Amino acid sequence: MAGRSDDIEHQADTVKQTIEAFGRIDLLVNNTGINPVYGPMVDLDLDAARKTFEGNCLAALLWVQQVHRGWMGERGGSVVNVSSVAGLKPAPGIGSYDATKAMLSHITQEFAVELGPDIHVNAVAPAVVKTRFATALYQDREDEVAPAYPLKRLGVPSDIGSVVAFLLSEDAPWMTGQVLVIDGGVTLTGASEMDVRGVALTGVGHGVGRAIVCRMAAVGARVVANDIDGEAGSAVAAEVGGQAAGGEAPRQRAPRPRCCPHGLKRLGQPEDIAASLALCQGKAVLAVLCLRPGHQKSGPASIGALVSAIMSPVAPRE
Known part of the structure; x- marks a missing residue:
């Protein structure tokens, strides 16, 4: 269903139609992420900051509220939020994005405490994955960026999708409140900060x-x-x-x-x-x-x- 992820009316309608179509809504993945601005936070445009916060944090919070009210609150379920390694430590130029991803990781843990034991809430924190969203981080210089990763390559969508599927499955029955880093090992070396x-x-x-x-x-x-x-x-x-x-x-x-x-x-x-x-x-x-x-x-x-x-x-x- 096409619509803005942070539009509460769109969210409510999507949850309603999902339950009408399938009779239930057991799993939720908050994958939306935006980064509309680049530069020092001291010069950050407040409208851009609000947009980033609403897209990366508030939208995820509202989706959890919607599915909780519509189904999971009484029947249980599992939620995975897609955060980022950018939320683990400062990265000059994308401070607003970093802060929202750090907040999303914390929202994940807050919900895990509040909604257990029937609802599991976890997150993944990828490094650079070869998607349209991250193109500017590697386009025309992948051969320079990739060696900074111990696994010597950038991520691909399936690297993240398989971990998300695991967290949503019955193979992770005793996991909640976890933020799993999926980064090819780059945060272990610190090389991401000086890579090129x-x-x-x-x-x-x-x-x-x-x-x-x-x-x-x-x-x-x-x-x-x-x-x-x-x-x-x-x-x-x-x-x-x-x-x-x-x-x-x-x-x-x-x-x-x-x-x-x-x-x-x-x-x-x-x-x-x-x-x-x-x-x-x-x-x-x-x-x-x-x-x-x-x-x-x-x-x-x-x-x-x-x-x-x-x-x-x-x-x-x-």
Whole structure:
């Protein structure tokens, strides 16, 4: 039946006609999802936000209410909501969509508590599936996106459909309130946040620079690295499975920076900066390291905290 999923009159009519046609309505799948806007939430158009909320959350809530009143409330049944891995953690640019999917997962759990034991309510949370809705996420670059997934491919509709069918079946009699992640393993690696990002790094031959390039390559970023020492740069390139371009710049020793006492009472480690730069996941990064590795102190905080302050909206507090 054609109609808007968040239209309450359409919902009521659909439930009524389903019961008239089949005599019952035992199963419900809320699969509708929309994402009409892209950009930072601070600039989010409120009409677009309302539309996203109504399509992704309110519609699902209303459908459950309708089938509960029309049939399941007295006879039981099973509901599956289609959420998303986007609801598990922030993803810049689609914050409104992320928030609605997080809410849908929570609605799932609330209904599971309220409607048991006769009604089971579960959800699935897919990553990128090759559908028309997700085309912009992989079109013309699937070969670049797919390697970030441990299973080395994007999802297809049947990957999700089979799990939904399982949750609706008698093979899942003791499951309710669950949000099953179906993602080819990508949320285990964190690679989805850096999968096709470009990173330019200088000073990668030793210490901090080497730690950063290894960390960025490990999370799937495409790295262009530079170092004054061609041999050291080549070694790092080989370590991360890349190729080195020839050439070596003339050496010029920089003055050694003075060390200052600071609150952390220790010298910074290369991993401090590598971990801090990982905070900028989801963005293209240009990191130019001006300090030589060895003495890494910077007043009240280590270099790691300093980079965090630069890359994060709010400076970390010691």
